[in-house]
Every structure is written in structure tokens, then in C-alpha cells.
Amino acid sequence: MKVSIIGTGYVGLVTGTCFAEVGHKVICVDCDDEKVKLLQQGGVPIYEPGLEELIQKNVASGGLTFTTSTREGVEKSDIIFIAVPTPPLPDGSVDLSFMEGVARDIASVMTSYKIVVDKSTVPVKTGDKVVETIRRYCKSQVEFDVVSNPEFLREGFAVGDFLKPDRVVVGVRSQRPVTAMREMYAPFNCPIIVTDINSAELIKHAANSFLALKISYINAISVLCEASGANVQEVANGIGMDHRIGRAFLDSSLGFGGSCFPKDLSAFIKISEKLGYDFALLKEVQCINARQMDRFFKKIVDTLWVLKDKKIGVLGLAFKQNTDDVRMSPAIELCQRLQKEGAILRVYDPKAMEKAKSLLQNVTYVADMNSVAEGCDALVVATEWPEFKKLDLERVRKVMTHPIMFDGRNLFDLEEMERLGFIYKSIGR
Ligand code: NAD
Numbered sequence: 001m002k003v004s005i006i007g008t009g010y011v012g013l014v015t016g017t018c019f020a021e022v023g024h025k026v027i028c029v030d031c032d033d034e035k036v037k038l039l040q041q042g043g044v045p046i047y048e049p050g051l052e053e054l055i056q057k058n059v060a061s062g063g064l065t066f067t068t069s070t071r072e073g074v075e076k077s078d079i080i081f082i083a084v085p086t087p088p089l090p091d092g093s094v095d096l097s098f099m100e101g102v103a104r105d106i107a108s109v110m111t112s113y114k115i116v117v118d119k120s121t122v123p124v125k126t127g128d129k130v131v132e133t134i135r136r137y138c139k140s141q142v143e144f145d146v147v148s149n150p151e152f153l154r155e156g157f158a159v160g161d162f163l164k165p166d167r168v169v170v171g172v173r174s175q176r177p178v179t180a181m182r183e184m185y186a187p188f189n190c191p192i193i194v195t196d197i198n199s200a201e202l203i204k205h206a207a208n209s210f211l212a213l214k215i216s217y218i219n220a221i222s223v224l225c226e227a228s229g230a231n232v233q234e235v236a237n238g239i240g241m242d243h244r245i246g247r248a249f250l251d252s253s254l255g256f257g258g259s260c261f262p263k264d265l266s267a268f269i270k271i272s273e274k275l276g277y278d279f280a281l282l283k284e285v286q287c288i289n290a291r292q293m294d295r296f297f298k299k300i301v302d303t304l305w306v307l308k309d310k311k312i313g314v315l316g317l318a319f320k321q322n323t324d325d326v327r328m329s330p331a332i333e334l335c336q337r338l339q340k341e342g343a344i345l346r347v348y349d350p351k352a353m354e355k356a357k358s359l360l361q362n363v364t365y366v367a368d369m370n371s372v373a374e375g376c377d378a379l380v381v382a383t384e385w386p387e388f389k390k391l392d393l394e395r396v397r398k399v400m401t402h403p404i405m406f407d408g409r410n411l412f413d414l415e416e417m418e419r420l421g422f423i424y425k426s427i428g429r
Helices: 010-021 033-040 051-060 070-075 097-109 126-137 158-163 178-188 197-228 232-240 261-274 280-304 330-340 386-390 393-399 414-419
Strands: 002-006 025-029 064-067 079-082 114-118 144-148 168-172 192-196 311-315 344-348 378-381 404-407 423-425
Touching: 002 010, 002 070, 002 097, 010 025, 010 051, 010 064, 010 158, 025 070, 033 064, 051 064, 051 158, 070 097, 079 097, 079 178, 097 114, 097 126, 114 126, 114 178, 126 144, 126 197, 144 197, 168 178, 168 197, 178 192, 192 197, 197 232, 197 261, 197 280, 261 280, 280 330, 280 378, 280 404, 280 423, 311 330, 330 344, 414 423
Parallel strands: 002 025, 002 079, 025 064, 079 114, 114 144, 168 192, 311 344, 311 378, 378 404, 404 423
Antiparallel strands: 144 168
């Protein structure tokens, strides 16, 4: 099928590439000239495992192209996916100006029937507004359908998630676009759930809020574990093996971050408020998350006492493993708090250092993980990159001024760390 994706970011680029991979003809549109130029020249603006190879392959076969022209994307496609940002406003509600802008752009160049699919995460009832906007700004009486098709991919696993989705949700106002949407997703051999638009939009916020809730739940349990001498990993295994609960998202940490959970939670709380419901449960999820960072920071202060002029190594800047995304990263927040207290930071991340540079200045960016701890009074693990588990701990201990480690991701074995002579503080154990 001929499709265009408007917004070529983490979601749009993966969506476009994977659709091309299964045989659709895809045009990725973005208003960022430099990004499009980079992609046209064979570069990739984000790190996502497996993505670069797929882009190269599909560009070479002619199935994937890039442009800054929405007109070109719309004219040459039957289905137009929107994957632009939906960032938070200061009060936590969603800034829908990018969505509105794109709906207007599409309307102004549409001359034949199109299916306009919203892939961005939006508040329930946004679909109605998109319909109204397209009608208002379309010069001729062109027919169109608006569909909600929320995206569930995880950064760091985005290609795999997109190619093998648990389910695809398709929210529609009429049956007309359903066949085309089924055809789009047929190559993925996954369940397709067809709903009304409002339900589809609500599914996305409900899903992300539930996942955030699971993380805050285990983080709350970690507080009880620390207070009672229990081990949160054992508890997580014990409850997670119950299939009604599941083990995923039960890893205690210094809290969740990233460009989705924090904003989607705030958004869902605001959406609920507008619909007349006080979603106090989700407010507590936010509070637990904020307190988890505070508790971790306090552990550092309690151990090191004065942070001014203390040299601290930090492993991990991305908001989670396998990504270069530092938006709302707990690791960055932690670094900024340490810096505010006068700590001197040496930091390392396998993929996120370039992107971190705009948020984190006056730190030493170190080229390899085993050198971060050199001359440090303490080492902090802030992101769960799998390679950090392979840290040369003997060497790290030897090069540190004091062998103190704060592990915000519970990567290491308690007994092993004790045997190696570390003062080792992790979460919930
Ligand atoms: P992003 O910031 O990485 O990418 C958005 C892209 O849209 C940017 O390249 C930007 O230049 C472009 N853009 C903005 N306005 C445009 C316009 N008028 N025309 C063309 N391009 C335009 O954002 P993202 O992380 O891909 O998120 C996009 C949406 O998907 C958000 O609603 C987000 O909540 C949702 N989502 C994100 C993830 C994720 O893991 N990142 C997962 C599921 C859903």
C-alpha cells in the first residue's frame, strides 16, 4: 500500500521503516530539514537496535523515501499516518498544536479520498477534533476517514516490537477504512482489535498508565523491603510468576522517566479531570516515582555527607537501556541534582552521550565504562545497560578513591559486591 508517515522521530521512523520492510511503499515526512537531509544521505538520527540496517535495505530497494514536503507525502499516498510530538503543557495537559498543524497541512493539500491515521498518543476525543479540522481546512469536498492507531513500541526494542506486535488497535468511526487498515497490518500476523476511536485513544493512555503504575507499585514495595530486610528482586519474582500479575515491569529502580510515561500519566490525570473523575490512584503513582528519586539521592547524601567537590562517576544517561533518548531521563535528573550540590561528575553512556550534551554541561564525558570511576569517591549506576553488568569490578574498585557504589538499577549481586570490598547501596535489598 502507498503510505506516508508525517513526523519521522522515534515512532515515525520505525513505523515507516517497518512498513517498508513488509512491502508497503513509504514516504516519511518531517519538517526538520536537517533530519531529512541526514536520512536522504544514508544517516540515521536516532539509535535503535536493528533500525539502521533496515533503513538502508529499504531505501536501497526504493520502498522508503524521505521528504520535507507534506504535499508530496499526501499526494502520493492513500494512507497518512501522523506521528508528531504530543508534549506536555506546563499544567500537565497535552499540547495538541503539532497534531492540529498537521491536520491542517493535510487538509490543505488533499484532493482525493485519504485515510488519516493518528499514531501519536492523544487524549480521548482528539479524533473528533481532527475530523472537524480537516473538514474546516479542506478547500474541496474531499472524502476522508480518520482512524486512531496508537503505537505501543518500546524504545530500545522498537523494531522487534513493531514487527511482532502483541496486538494492533484500530479505532474507527465507520467501517470504510477497516479493510485498508487490516491490509496494512496483515503481514505482521497479529491480532487486530477494531474499536471506536474514543476507545482506541483511551487504550493507549490506560496502557501506559498501568505500566507506570506497575513500576511505582514495585518501587513502593522496595521501600518496605529496605525497612524490613527483605529483597525486592525475590519479592518481584515471587509475585511476578503468578500469570495474573506477570514479571515484566516489576524491576525496582530510581524511578521511571522518558518521553512517554511521565507525560502520559500527567495527561491521563488531566483527561480524567476533564471527564469528571479524580484519578487519585495515578497521582500517587507520580508521587511514588518522585519519592523514589528523592530516596536514591538521599542515600548518596547520607553516605557521602557533603557532595561539594566530591568526584562521582555516573554510568548511564539514557532514560533506559538500548536507546540514545535522554528526554526526561532519571539519569540526567540525578546528574543535575548532584551538580547542584557541587559534585564533580564523570559520566558514560554507550549511546546517549551526544544527545546528553545539550542537557548536561560541565561534566567529563568518558570514552569507556571501566574508566568512569577513576579517582572517584563514588560510582552511580543510573541506566540498566546490559553491558554495565560486565564492568571490570576489580579494576573499578582499584581506581576509585573510595569503593562506594550506588546502584539505581540493581545490576549487581549483593554478596559479590561485598566480597569485592564495595560499600554497595542498591534499591529495595
Ligand atoms: P519525536 O519527537 O521523536 O518525533 C516527532 C517528529 O515529528 C520530529 O522529527 C519532528 O521534527 C516531527 N514533526 C513535528 N511537527 C511536524 C510537522 N508539522 N510536520 C512534519 N513533521 C513534524 O517523537 P516520538 O517519540 O516519535 O513520539 C511521537 C508520538 O508518538 C508522541 O505522541 C508520543 O507520545 C507517541 N509515542 C512515542 C513512543 C516512544 O517510545 N517514543 C511510543 C509510543 C507512542
